[in-house]
Amino acid sequence: MPAVTQLRMQGCSTRETARRLGLNIKTLEAYLRRHRIRHAIPMDRPDQVRRNCLNCDTAFVADGRFLRLCPECRAMFG
Ligand SMILES: [Zn+2]
Structure with missing residues (x-):
């Protein structure tokens, strides 16, 4: 799902990203948590x-x- 990262980099909120990709927001949130891209900049x-x-x-x-x-x-x- 590299499109997710791209949208996040462009500053889209989780809700907006989910809407654009046609994803369930819960699915997206779980994905972001798993890949630690809740914030665009990697923290670790x-x-x-x-x-x-x-x-x-x-x-x-x-x-x-x-x-x-x-x-x-x-x-x-x-
Ligand atoms: Zn040593």
């Missing part, structure tokens, strides 16, 4: 991942899925 950072460092096992939040070392170890090795 899906590229941030919780990890344990491969070297020292410290828990940290990585900026990308390929980061496997905590900032300290990265500084040490990098």
Whole structure:
């Protein structure tokens, strides 16, 4: 349903978006919740991942899925 995102980006309210697409508003609301596009701007950072460092096992939040070392170890090795 990429049309939904497009209409939301254009500033259409949920009601207006549902009307234009011929959808039930409840269906649309559920869809928006599921895909977190209630607001046009994404609120979370899906590229941030919780990890344990491969070297020292410290828990940290990585900026990308390929980061496997905590900032300290990265500084040490990098
Ligand atoms: Zn580490």
